[in-house]
Amino acid sequence: MATTAPARGAVGRFLDATEIDTRMLGMIAAVVIIWLGFHVASGGVFLTPRNLWNLSVQTASIAVMSTGMVLVIVTRNIDLSVGSVLGFTGMMMGVMQAEWLPALLGFDHPATWVIALTFGIGVGVAIGALHGWVIAYLGVPAFIVTLGGLLAWRGAAWWVTSGRTVAPMDGDFRLIGGGTAGSIGATWSWVVAALACAAILWGIVAGRARRRRWGFPLRPVWAEGFLATIGCGAVLGAVALFNAYPWPRGVTRRWAEANGIDIPEGGLFIAHGIAVPVLLAIAAAVIMTFIARNTRFGRYVFAIGGNPEAADLAGINTRWVRMKIFMLMGGLTALGAAISTARLNAATNSQGTLDELYVIAAAVIGGTSLSGGVGTIAGAVLGAVVMQSLQSGMVLMGLDTPLQNIVVGMVLVMAVWLDTVYRQRAG
Amino acid sequence: MDTAPVTPLVEMRNISIAFGGIHAVEDVSVDLRPGEVVGLLGHNGAGKSTLIKILSGAYQRDAGEIYLGGEKAAIDNPRDAKAYGIETIYQTLALADNVDAAANLFLGRELLTPWGTLDDAAMEAACREVMGRLNANFKRFKEPVAALSGGQRQSVAIARAIHFDARVLIMDEPTAALGPQETAQVADLIKQLKAQGIGIFLISHDIHDVFDLSDRVSVMKNGRLVGTARTEDVTKDEVLGMIILGKCPPGAVPGNGATA
Numbered sequence: 001m002a003t004t005a006p007a008r009g010a011v012g013r014f015l016d017a018t019e020i021d022t023r024m025l026g027m028i029a030a031v032v033i034i035w036l037g038f039h040v041a042s043g044g045v046f047l048t049p050r051n052l053w054n055l056s057v058q059t060a061s062i063a064v065m066s067t068g069m070v071l072v073i074v075t076r077n078i079d080l081s082v083g084s085v086l087g088f089t090g091m092m093m094g095v096m097q098a099e100w101l102p103a104l105l106g107f108d109h110p111a112t113w114v115i116a117l118t119f120g121i122g123v124g125v126a127i128g129a130l131h132g133w134v135i136a137y138l139g140v141p142a143f144i145v146t147l148g149g150l151l152a153w154r155g156a157a158w159w160v161t162s163g164r165t166v167a168p169m170d171g172d173f174r175l176i177g178g179g180t181a182g183s184i185g186a187t188w189s190w191v192v193a194a195l196a197c198a199a200i201l202w203g204i205v206a207g208r209a210r211r212r213r214w215g216f217p218l219r220p221v222w223a224e225g226f227l228a229t230i231g232c233g234a235v236l237g238a239v240a241l242f243n244a245y246p247w248p249r250g251v252t253r254r255w256a257e258a259n260g261i262d263i264p265e266g267g268l269f270i271a272h273g274i275a276v277p278v279l280l281a282i283a284a285a286v287i288m289t290f291i292a293r294n295t296r297f298g299r300y301v302f303a304i305g306g307n308p309e310a311a312d313l314a315g316i317n318t319r320w321v322r323m324k325i326f327m328l329m330g331g332l333t334a335l336g337a338a339i340s341t342a343r344l345n346a347a348t349n350s351q352g353t354l355d356e357l358y359v360i361a362a363a364v365i366g367g368t369s370l371s372g373g374v375g376t377i378a379g380a381v382l383g384a385v386v387m388q389s390l391q392s393g394m395v396l397m398g399l400d401t402p403l404q405n406i407v408v409g410m411v412l413v414m415a416v417w418l419d420t421v422y423r424q425r426a427g
Numbered sequence: 428m429d430t431a432p433v434t435p436l437v438e439m440r441n442i443s444i445a446f447g448g449i450h451a452v453e454d455v456s457v458d459l460r461p462g463e464v465v466g467l468l469g470h471n472g473a474g475k476s477t478l479i480k481i482l483s484g485a486y487q488r489d490a491g492e493i494y495l496g497g498e499k500a501a502i503d504n505p506r507d508a509k510a511y512g513i514e515t516i517y518q519t520l521a522l523a524d525n526v527d528a529a530a531n532l533f534l535g536r537e538l539l540t541p542w543g544t545l546d547d548a549a550m551e552a553a554c555r556e557v558m559g560r561l562n563a564n565f566k567r568f569k570e571p572v573a574a575l576s577g578g579q580r581q582s583v584a585i586a587r588a589i590h591f592d593a594r595v596l597i598m599d600e601p602t603a604a605l606g607p608q609e610t611a612q613v614a615d616l617i618k619q620l621k622a623q624g625i626g627i628f629l630i631s632h633d634i635h636d637v638f639d640l641s642d643r644v645s646v647m648k649n650g651r652l653v654g655t656a657r658t659e660d661v662t663k664d665e666v667l668g669m670i671i672l673g674k675c676p677p678g679a680v681p682g683n684g685a686t687a
Contacts, residue, residue: 215552295544296545305525307525311534311535313483313515313517314523315504315536373525
């Protein structure tokens with residue numbers, strides 16, 4: 001007892017000084033435990049550049065959508081329709097680039113992917129606007145509206161092509177889905193890493209300057225240094241990992257032949273680097289975090305979640321805020337659809353089935369409270385990583401699909417239970 | 428009449444509102460002059476909170492008109508009321524429990540940086556300044572208001588009402604959750620605000636809370652106005668009679684709810 005008390009005090013002081021969120025720390029610990037567990041259980045194939053790179057790509061679509069689901073759930077709503085909306089917007093983008101645009105512009109027109117993506121996101125925002133309008137202005141509960149959407153948009157995805165699968169996708173559009181070509185390579189990955197580190201350092205320095213200007217208490221210099229080191233270290237480590245995963249030999253050989261390069265002894269090492277969908281997911285998370293923390297809209301989202309009546313009485317146009325949240329959710333769902341359609345190189349009418357549950361689970365595992373008012377974007381993205389880690393770890397171990405679903409279901413319930421316990425302790 | 432030439436700050440004329448078949452407020456008129464405290468009294472369910480929520484924009488009246496400074500005002504939602512300088516401290520305090528004091532203080536009126544993002548530092552600084560005046564012991568600026576004590580939460584709600592240059596202040600049961608010392612503080616604050624020329628509606632079901640602070644009292648019963656009186660013209664017992672029996676004493680101007 002005598003030895004643990006000062007140790008805990010030291011940990012407490014450390015957490016106070018760095019202002020690290022203990023919940024987030026717990027989530028990261030959970031990811032590490034899951035990863036190490038699978039690594040051991042799978043005989044050392046989980047923590048490899050190849051598997052983690054694949055994991056990052058597989059997580060991207062759900063992660064993008066979970067950033068929007070956080071705002072939906074924070075305002076005490078739910079969106080059960082994201083899987084079906086993903087199916088429908090994916091189908092619209094597929095038809096646009098594989099059938100409508102080629103008829104107008106010819107195949108492989110350089111503008112095809114931009115038009116298809118913009119169109120898809122427009123459709124997603126419009127669907128979200130419709131849902132949001134019925135929920136906010138007509139007063140139908142979100143559960144019902146999006147349950148209707150779950151059926152309706154799945155039906156619509158089927159109806160567009162009478163159930164036919166649309167393939168292949170435009171060559172440029174496919175880059176959104178990742179793969180060997182849809183990764184930015186070693187050099188650009190280091191550039192992204194450098195920019196990210198610069199942003200972290202700038203954030204810490206600017207934050208310190210702002211606190212000083214207003215005379216607020218400052219973090220100790222060692223704590224700032226620690227945060228900078230950890231932040232930049234994580235970024236550089238992740239990029240080093242992505243850069244350690246080379247192109248497959250066959251692809252490398254074809255590329256070398258096409259470019260007239262001789263393959264040296266021992267093979268040519270061309271790194272994947274960060275995959276495009278992962279960049280999109282990171283961008284979505286950064287932008288959504290900014291929206292949630294630094295804009296009026298974000299502040300209103302949390303105020304509505306904390307006390308809808310108070311938000312109304314404070315003069316906030318809560319209906320319009322709610323409608324905007326669903327528009328945002330629709331747009332992000334379309335982006336998720338672009339990633340998953342591009343990755344599959346096809347638009348199918350069953351695409352995104354059950355995705356709504358994975359997205360909601362990611363947000364909830366990430367600490368978003370279903371009773372409203374609480375949640376972070378970063379947590380939801382981590383939640384998506386947890387879900388996908390479980391899934392791909394079990395695949396690596398050769399577990400049957402039904403067993404996988406049982407495990408994921410149990411983990412979801414357990415995560416929420418742990419969170420409940422944590423909140424009761426934290427008061 | 429010494430009060431005749433002064434244009435009332437607020438005049439609510441013939442206000443009615445019904446929920447379903449229930450007439451919560453029926454044809455009630457009250458007024459408020461600059462630097463005046465009017466106590467709005469009545470039992471629970473007498474319609475006083477409902478009447479005042481019409482003035483603060485939380486409810487939309489079915490009939491009647493509101494005049495501010497002699498001019499007809501269009502108040503259809505809380506934003507309109509705030510634009511007219513009408514601030515309200517609700518009985519429930521109406522705080523967003525999950526965000527901090529500064530976020531609540533500026534809720535709906537956030538300070539922005541030149542880039543249009545939230546200026547949290549400026550808001551916290553302003554919050555420290557105004558809370559320093561109201562409750563010097565208040566130190567918990569970073570915590571969600573759910574973690575604060577009843578009195579601290581009350582201070583946040585009061586700070587929000589007085590920070591934005593209110594002309595009219597509505598206080599709905601402002602001392603219901605407070606101890607004796609904090610209640611005295613609120614009374615001091617009311618006197619201070621009154622001296623600045625702010626008109627205050629003070630709502631309570633307990634006559635002892637408001638009688639000494641008020642210049643006039645208006646009493647409601649069953650959604651109607653029993654009467655309005657200057658506190659120097661009536662006794663506490665007479666006002667109690669108005670509240671309980673709806674009996675209007677000689678010193679008061681009877682309303683539509685007075686019995687005989």
